[in-house]
Amino acid sequence: MTPALELRAVGMTFGGLKALSAFDLSLQAGELVGLIGPNGAGKTTAFNAVTGVYAPTEGEVLVGGERVNGLRPYQICVRGVARTFQNIRLFRELSALDNVRVACHAGAKSGFFDALFLTPHHRAEERRILGRADEYLAVMGLSHRRDELSRNLPYGEQRRLEIARALATGPRVLCLDEPAAGMNASEKVELMALIRSIRDRFGIAVLVIEHDMRLVMGVSERVVVLDHGVTIAHGTPEEVRRDPRVIEAYLGDAYLEERQIELPPGSSVSPTRGASFPATITAAAPSPNRAAATRLRFE
Amino acid sequence: MTTAPGRAAGVLLGFLPFAVALAALAVLQPLLPPTATIVLINVGVNVVLAVSLNVVNGFTGQFSLGHAGFMAVGAYTSAKITLAFADVQLAFLPEAVSDQLVFAVALAASMAVTGLAGFVVGMPSLRLRGDYLAIVTLGFGEIIRSIIENVAWLGGALGLSGLPRRTNVVWIGISAVATVIMARRLAGSTQGRALFAIREDEVAAEAMGVDTTGYKVRAFAISAAYAGLAGALSAHLIQLATPGSYGFIRSMEVVVMVVLGGLGSITGSVIAAALLTISLEGLRGFQEYRMVVYALLLVVLMLTRPQGILGSRELWDLWRRPRPPANPPLASTGEDGNGEGAA
Numbered sequence: 001m002t003p004a005l006e007l008r009a010v011g012m013t014f015g016g017l018k019a020l021s022a023f024d025l026s027l028q029a030g031e032l033v034g035l036i037g038p039n040g041a042g043k044t045t046a047f048n049a050v051t052g053v054y055a056p057t058e059g060e061v062l063v064g065g066e067r068v069n070g071l072r073p074y075q076i077c078v079r080g081v082a083r084t085f086q087n088i089r090l091f092r093e094l095s096a097l098d099n100v101r102v103a104c105h106a107g108a109k110s111g112f113f114d115a116l117f118l119t120p121h122h123r124a125e126e127r128r129i130l131g132r133a134d135e136y137l138a139v140m141g142l143s144h145r146r147d148e149l150s151r152n153l154p155y156g157e158q159r160r161l162e163i164a165r166a167l168a169t170g171p172r173v174l175c176l177d178e179p180a181a182g183m184n185a186s187e188k189v190e191l192m193a194l195i196r197s198i199r200d201r202f203g204i205a206v207l208v209i210e211h212d213m214r215l216v217m218g219v220s221e222r223v224v225v226l227d228h229g230v231t232i233a234h235g236t237p238e239e240v241r242r243d244p245r246v247i248e249a250y251l252g253d254a255y256l257e258e259r260q261i262e263l264p265p266g267s268s269v270s271p272t273r274g275a276s277f278p279a280t281i282t283a284a285a286p287s288p289n290r291a292a293a294t295r296l297r298f299e
Numbered sequence: 300m301t302t303a304p305g306r307a308a309g310v311l312l313g314f315l316p317f318a319v320a321l322a323a324l325a326v327l328q329p330l331l332p333p334t335a336t337i338v339l340i341n342v343g344v345n346v347v348l349a350v351s352l353n354v355v356n357g358f359t360g361q362f363s364l365g366h367a368g369f370m371a372v373g374a375y376t377s378a379k380i381t382l383a384f385a386d387v388q389l390a391f392l393p394e395a396v397s398d399q400l401v402f403a404v405a406l407a408a409s410m411a412v413t414g415l416a417g418f419v420v421g422m423p424s425l426r427l428r429g430d431y432l433a434i435v436t437l438g439f440g441e442i443i444r445s446i447i448e449n450v451a452w453l454g455g456a457l458g459l460s461g462l463p464r465r466t467n468v469v470w471i472g473i474s475a476v477a478t479v480i481m482a483r484r485l486a487g488s489t490q491g492r493a494l495f496a497i498r499e500d501e502v503a504a505e506a507m508g509v510d511t512t513g514y515k516v517r518a519f520a521i522s523a524a525y526a527g528l529a530g531a532l533s534a535h536l537i538q539l540a541t542p543g544s545y546g547f548i549r550s551m552e553v554v555v556m557v558v559l560g561g562l563g564s565i566t567g568s569v570i571a572a573a574l575l576t577i578s579l580e581g582l583r584g585f586q587e588y589r590m591v592v593y594a595l596l597l598v599v600l601m602l603t604r605p606q607g608i609l610g611s612r613e614l615w616d617l618w619r620r621p622r623p624p625a626n627p628p629l630a631s632t633g634e635d636g637n638g639e640g641a642a
Contacts, residue, residue, distance in 0.1 A: 051506060077508035085506075091499035093611065094492070102496040103507040105489045112517055115488035116481055122488065129489055169508050 002065040004029045004172040004205040005050065005081065011058030012045050012229075019045040020229045023059070027173060027205040032195070034220030034237075035209045038249055042229040043209045044086065047177055050207075051083050052076040064172055080172035084162040086181060086209075092151035096142055096161055099150050100133040103168035133168060139201070140164040140194075156187050160194070167198065173205045174198070180215050188212065192219045213250075217241060225249065316480055317473060324472040336468055337536070338580050343471030344533045345572035347478045349556035350565055351525030354482055356554065357563035357611075358491060359518045360498030361425065362433040366526050366553045368440030371447055371545035372416045373409035373527025374534035378459045380405035381535065385463060402465040402535065406474075409531040410524040416443075417523025421516040428501075440550055448542045458541030466536040474532060475569075478525050482565045485521075494518055498563075559600060561607030566614035571607070 005027040012020040020042040027033055035043050049056040052073035061068050063079045071079075082103075091099050114122035137143050140160045145153055150161055159179060166174055176195070180188045192215055199206050210216040216223060217237040225233040225240055227249040233240050240246055244261045331339065348366060355363045381401060389397040424435040447453050454460075485491040493514050496504035505511050534540040556575055560567030578596070582589045600608075 053502075053506075072510075073502075073505040074508050074510050077506060083506055085503065089500050089503040091496050091503065093499055094495055098492055098495070101489065102492045102504065102509065105493050105507070105509060110489070112485070112490050112521065115484055115490050118484060126489065165507060 001028065003027055003062070004031075004064060005207070006062040006065075007046075007050065007059065008062070009059040010046070010049055010056045010061060012042070012049050012054060013057045018229050020049065020056075020226075021058075023049075023226075023229075023231060025207075025224060027207060029172065029205055030199060030203050031222070032199050032206045032208070032220050034216035034223040035207060035226065036211075036213065036216050036223060037226035040228070041226040041249075043226055044177065045229070046226070047083065047175055047207075047209060050076075050173075051081055051175060077169055077171075080170070081175065082166035082169045082171035082173070083175040084159075084166050084177055084179060086177040088155075088158050088162055090150040090158055090161060090165070092149070094150060095147050096137060096145045096150050096153065097133055097147060099161055099165050100136050100168045101129055103165045104129040104132050136164045136168045139167070139198075155182060159183070159191075163194075163198070167202065171204055173207060176206065176208045178209055178211060180210060180212050188215050191215070195219050316476055320472050320476040321469065324469040327472075328468045331468060338577065339468055340466055340471045340532070340536050341580070342573045342576045343468075343475045344529045344536075345553070345556060345576045346475045346569050347525055347529040347532070348553045349560065349568040349572040350475075350478045350482050351522045351529070352553050353557050353560075353563065353565060353568045354485065354494075354518050354525075355522045356557050357561075357568075358482075358486065358494040358498065359515055360562075361515055361519070362429065363436040363519070363522070364433045364547070364550050364554060365420070365436035365438075365440030365443075366522075367545040367547070367549035368420075368443035369413050369417060369523040369526035370530030370533070370549065371443055371540075371542065372523075373413045373530030374540040374545070375447060375453055375459065375530075376409040376412045376527065377402075377405035377531035378462050378534050378540045379453075380408055381463055381465065382459065382461070398463065398465065402463075402470070406470075406528060406531050409527045413527025413530070414520045414524035416527075417520040418516060420523070421519035425512060425515040425519060437547065437550070440545075440547065444542050444545055447545075454540075456542060458539060458543075460539050462535055462538045462540065464535060464538050466532045471532055474528055478528075479565060479569065481521070481525070486565065490514070490517075495563075555597060559597070559607055561609040561611055563611040564607065564609040564613055567607055567609035567612075570609065570614075574608075 003026045005025070007023055007025040010020060010023040011018065023042075023046055025033070025035075025046075035046065037043050045054070048054045050061055052068065052071055052075070055070040063076065063081055066079060068076050068079055068081075091102060094102070110119070110122040110125050113119075114125075134143070134146070137146055140163060142157060142161055142164060145157060145161075150158065153161060163174075163176070163179070166176075179195070180191055183191060195206060195208065196219060198204075208216060208220060217240075220237060223233075223235065223237050223240045224231060225243070225246050227245075232245045232249055233243040235243075244256060247261065248256050328336075348370070352363065352366050355361050384401045387397075387401070388394055389400065392400070420436070420439045424432060424439060427435055447458075448456050485494070493504065493509045496507065496509055497511050497514060501511055530545070552575075556571045557568055559575065560569070560571030575593075579589065579593065582592055
């Protein structure tokens with residue numbers, strides 16, 4: 001079966017900085033995959049390469065088997081990739097309903113002149129869009145906010161409205177960029193259930209970027225871990241949780257040493273890190289004060 | 300909204316406002332005194348200009364300063380046509396009808412040509428945004444004006460004179476109604492919502508499948524076409540088309556009307572256009588201080604009501620009650636029981 005989304009050796013270079021290299025990922029319909037990694041690991045870069053904000057400098061992005069490299073974001077959206085944003089980007093002065101209705105626009109056939117002359121075709125389409133938008137609002141439990149301006153919605157509902165809007169584009173793949181950012185523990189639990197139910201209900205592939213390990217481990221079937229643009233681990237949450245390279249990336253090598261965890265032989269992690277960091281920090285790394293170096297990295 | 304209207308009913312509804320306006324204006328025209336007619340026509344021209352500019356500046360959030368340039372294109376296109384057909388009379392029609400028919404063709408042609416001009420200008424300039432777009436559109440407006448000034452066929456700096464006087468209250472009324480209806484229908488359609496989305500957040504709009512560049516250019520072309528209509532109408536009122544009347548100041552006047560009425564508000568633009576035109580007319584007595592008073596009016600309004608007269612609301616919103624939340628066909632997933640049922 002053709003994967004809903006497939007990335008083949010995708011690389012992204014900004015000037016001299018390699019933000020993402022040889023990134024492979026394949027999502028089947030109905031799969032829920034988490035993408036994690038420390039700050040600056042390249043998660044959002046990977047996202048932007050998928051959604052067309054950047055054209056990847058290397059490799060291929062395929063949506064439903066079709067190559068989408070270098071297409072504009074709206075074209076990729078029409079082909080079935082929808083996204084939410086890390087920092088909420090709703091249409092603030094539009095009502096919740098209109099936010100969703102904009103997203104229903106993707107498949108609209110009627111043009112400007114249909115709108116000007118109110119052709120029957122246009123009216124039928126408007127009715128269809130209205131029905132769909134109401135449906136998605138209901139799915140996300142936002143029907144009671146229908147006519148309210150989206151900027152007046154509470155934070156959690158704004159996040160849900162963003163998801164409703166993304167769903168309304170009729171995607172094969174839903175990309176959620178840190179959906180739990182700024183939520184408290186109970187809201188996160190609710191969100192996890194919601195993400196699952198969306199996947200089950202619409203049968204679409206979901207790719208979640210998350211900082212919060214607990215959320216991502218709890219919700220995803222597979223987890224990909226990035227660090228400095230390199231995929232350092234890939235597997236079920238359980239496997240990834242125990243992977244020394246992941247622990248090292250998140251907690252630093254001082255932690256590994258303390259717990260006497262061995263890095264697997266041939267691990268490419270440390271050289272990469274050395275190469276991409278300024279000389280001063282590399283020089284500091286072997287010094288006894290490793291904790292300080294680690295702290296630096298976490299900023 | 301309407302419950303399954305038939306095809307015929309839909310078409311009827313589409314043309315209803317025009318039919319009503321036509322009848323009302325035809326009755327009104329002979330009753331008006333000449334001075335009132337001229338003021339009314341000027342109001343109409345400015346309504347067309349302001350409402351059409353609002354589609355770009357208010358709906359789409361792109362700041363255009365070149366509206367007068369498009370007026371010029373419309374004025375000259377229609378002037379060329381009416382001058383060419385000045386002595387031609389369609390044999391099978393009475394003279395008055397034949398003249399009006401030629402004028403109607405001229406108006407349609409000027410809209411088409413100006414729309415095309417808007418498309419051509421919009422393609423390169425709408426890659427920019429904000430201040431940069433304003434400067435580029437300003438530049439294009441001036442380019443159009445200087446081209447006209449230097450082409451002998453278009454009468455050079457003297458312009459084209461001796462145009463027949465065709466613009467009357469009926470034409471202007473129909474045009475103003477057509478512009479308002481266009482804007483209103485656009486605002487209520489999926490295309491209009493795409494424009495609003497571009498105004499609110501271009502990155503998000505693009506990610507939601509809106510072809511932002513395409514929609515910006517289309518909005519720009521539509522807006523330009525109506526500016527051309529306004530240009531054609533005003534040229535056939537003063538019976539003259541000179542490049543001097545389509546300068547930066549004219550563009551600025553229209554921008555002022557849009558901002559004053561409230562960016563994005565159609566009725567706001569109408570009110571502001573009427574208010575400014577009539578007050579400028581009223582200030583004709585002390586000609587020298589006209590612009591001073593005008594400027595003061597703007598300063599005071601912006602200090603007291605920076606969002607414009609109506610903000611982003613519409614007059615018709617004032618007496619429309621908010622609709623009760625509809626019960627959608629699909630039930631909620633029930634993850635959070637706090638939502639539904641609050642009818």
